[in-house]
Amino acid sequence: MDEEKIKAFIHRYEEVYFFAAKRVTAIVTEKVLEDITIEQYQILRYITMYPNCQATMLADMCGVNKSAISAMIERLVQKGLVERIRDEKDRRNVFLESTEKGRVVYEKGEQQIQKYVSGYLTELSEGEIDTFLTVFEKISASMAEKERGNEQ
Structure with a gap:
């Protein structure tokens, strides 16, 4: 594929992605988040979906260092949304729930996101939704693979 065509595709992707991400962020912030940021909500979502996860897992998932994730977790703990649980066998291991x-807060957020996004998904066929998600997953997997390659 030539460079100009790739550039045009990237431009279209950026416009669509940034618009959609901005709208979802706005709806979550407006309808759900009383006292937390969208980043904190994403961390809370992950912790709720994957009980007993650890800070290093979150840092990897978010692509940030452990000290940045620790600060976000601490704010969620202070707000009473997350708790740290120490492993009784090895006190160095700390799990998050x-x-x-x-x-x-997580359930309220999920309901609002589903309510908002489902209104747009109904305009697409199942095949279109599946194709969109498959392509997006492929891009995400490719990015993760390249990041792992750069770490070595």
Whole structure:
């Protein structure tokens, strides 16, 4: 594929992605987040979906260093949304779980996101949705693979 065509595709992708991400962020912020940022909500979402995860897993998932993720976790702990649980066999291991309050915030967020996004998905066929997600997953996997290659 020639360079100009790639440049045009990237431009289209950026416009679509940034618009969609901005809208989802706005709806979550407006309808759900009372006292947390979108980044904190994403961390809370991951912790709720994957109980007993650890800070290093979150740092990898978010692509940030452990100290940055630790600061975000601390804010969620202070707000009563997340709790740290020490492994009784090895106190160095700390697992993260959402609290009841955190699960309520997560559920409210998920409901609002589904309500908002489903209104647009109904305009697409199942095949179009599947194709879109397959391509997006392929791009994501390719990016993750290249990042792993750069770390070595």
